[in-house]
Amino acid sequence: MEITERKVGDVSILGIIGRLDTGTAEAFAQRLHQLIDGGERRLVIDGEKLEYINSAGLVVLMVAAKRLKVLDGRIVLSSLKPHIVEIFEIAGFKSIFPIYVNAEQATQQSSG
């Protein structure tokens, strides 16, 4: 897994490339929490190149979302492949994570 980062206004966009599984979840969690620790409150996870996610990856997202909720922040997703969306659906994540078709839309909805 690799993570790309860019910032548009007050929104941090994290692109995940590859697999978000037990072996990579920890690195991803660390980076997320560093950003939140550094004051980031608006996060977009761009899943355009996310190939795989398991429960370890889902847990990282949920923990980050819980933390941001308390801090009045927000985490949204964009550009997920259909088979990833399916996993989100089974896990009941669609009701807690807004999913946008692309990063631009996700950014617009998150900013402010």
Added chain:
Amino acid sequence: MFTEPKQDRRHVERRNRDKQLLRCERELEAATRITSALFENLALDELVVKALEIAIEVVNAECGSILLADSPSKQLIFQYSIGTSPIPSGTAIPWDQGLAGTVFQSAKPIIISDAQKDPRHLESTEKLTGYRTRDLVTVPLKRWEGDPIGVLQVMNKREGLLTEEDLAILTIVSAITASSIELHRTMAEKERIGSELRIASEIQKSILPRTFPPFPDRADFDIFATTIPALEMGGDFYDFFLIDDKRLGVVIADVSGKGVPAAIFMAVSRSLLKATALTCVSPSECLEHVNQLLCQDNESAMFVTVFYGILHSDTGELEFSNGGHNVPYLICGNRVSPVGRPENMALGFLNEANYRTSRTSLKGGETLVLYTDGVTEAMDAQGQLFSEQRLEHTLQRLAHQRPVDLLTTLVEDVQAFSRGTVQTDDITLLALQYRPAVVQELTLANRPSEVDRLVSAVARFAHDHRIAEPDLRVVALALDEVLTNTISYGYDDQVPHEIRVRLTLANSRLSAEVEDDAKPFNPLTVPSPDLTSPIEARSVGGLGVHLVRSLMDQVDYRRESGKNHLIMSKRLSGVAQPDTKAERHGDH
């Protein structure tokens, strides 16, 4: 010598001419009326009664009857009788007695002015009705040619006596009536034969196995067959049967000729083949034996070409013997190749003929296609044959389909090819795909990095066995969750442990069995996670097990001999599209 004056002679001639004209007119009238009745589409009985009515009216008689001959009883039976005191239908007289019998036997008409004085007159029928016959005309009921099928009688002209003119008219009526009766009889006979043929055709079809899949509990092969007869009864047949648990017999055959004789020979051949095959002999022994049986008493000199193969379901070995039949094809990947070569003699020719058994073997996913020449010799409107070449190309194009889809599409192709022409030969096909269970076992250590190794192995397995990407993703994710869980939480000691994973692909179902000696853990007892509450109320646990249970069709757990056994399975949604690059590579 008295000579008639010229004047008078002319007068007589004119009178005769007039009489003749009048007679022609009456004949024409009767013929016209009966003919138009013919076109009214009346039932036979109605038509005959109508003809009789017209006859009586035109000759101005009191009554009339039509008697039909009944060969078995040698009787003439009153079938239709109308007018004053009609004779009851069904009354019978011997067909060589009385005036009617005389006319029937001689096929010559009789005209009599006083029946009571004629010794041939039968009084018995008159006693039946109390009716007294004076004058009468009896004409044979016959077409212009041929033998009489009965007689037509008309009695008691209302004014004067029945004349030669009346006889002429009645002869016409009789001829038309006889033709109609015979036409109806021929049609009824044809219809009867037609319906018997249809029934026989149904019986013939019903002796071939037509339930698919024929052995629902056998996942290690997939079989489909179809036959489309050209006539109502075909000479082609296919057959398949389990000789025992591990041997499946497949047959395709083509009997010389068509129609009923071919169908009877087919039924005999099919029964002999199956009965002999079930005695567990080799294909060549089977053909030899059946050949000898067919050669005995084969006076009609019919023969049958047969391909008989035995698939050993445990090894994929195919033993076969070809008795003069078209060489079948084997589809391996994208390659279509003949199975054996044309050899041996058709069955039924030569009592001493020898047959040879050959061998080949089928790998998983390979398909054997048997066909009859009705496929390759199907003709298009320009007279071109479908040909073996076209068949090979079609099989290549359909290489990755299952037997039922393969044959359905192939038959459609052949029919589309020969559209607008009449099918002249039976089209018969049988496809047998070998689908042995594929098993792969892996042994993993209880280290997190082993999960990646497992996932790669599953991906390779899926690729090798054409498991589609979505199915692979699901099974790989489920195995990831299970193994991660076991490795992360299953062991308290620091000792290395073995985890065994067994993948089984059978019957379009992929199963994964995980066996480990970790702490007892039954994932089926883990409660489902909360999927609906707002984020702050959600817990992070139980997601992995939930994914496994949702994604797989079936999950079973048992603890046995100190080990956890988790068996998960998923019905595969489809076959992966062949990777053409890999296929090409594989060919070099």
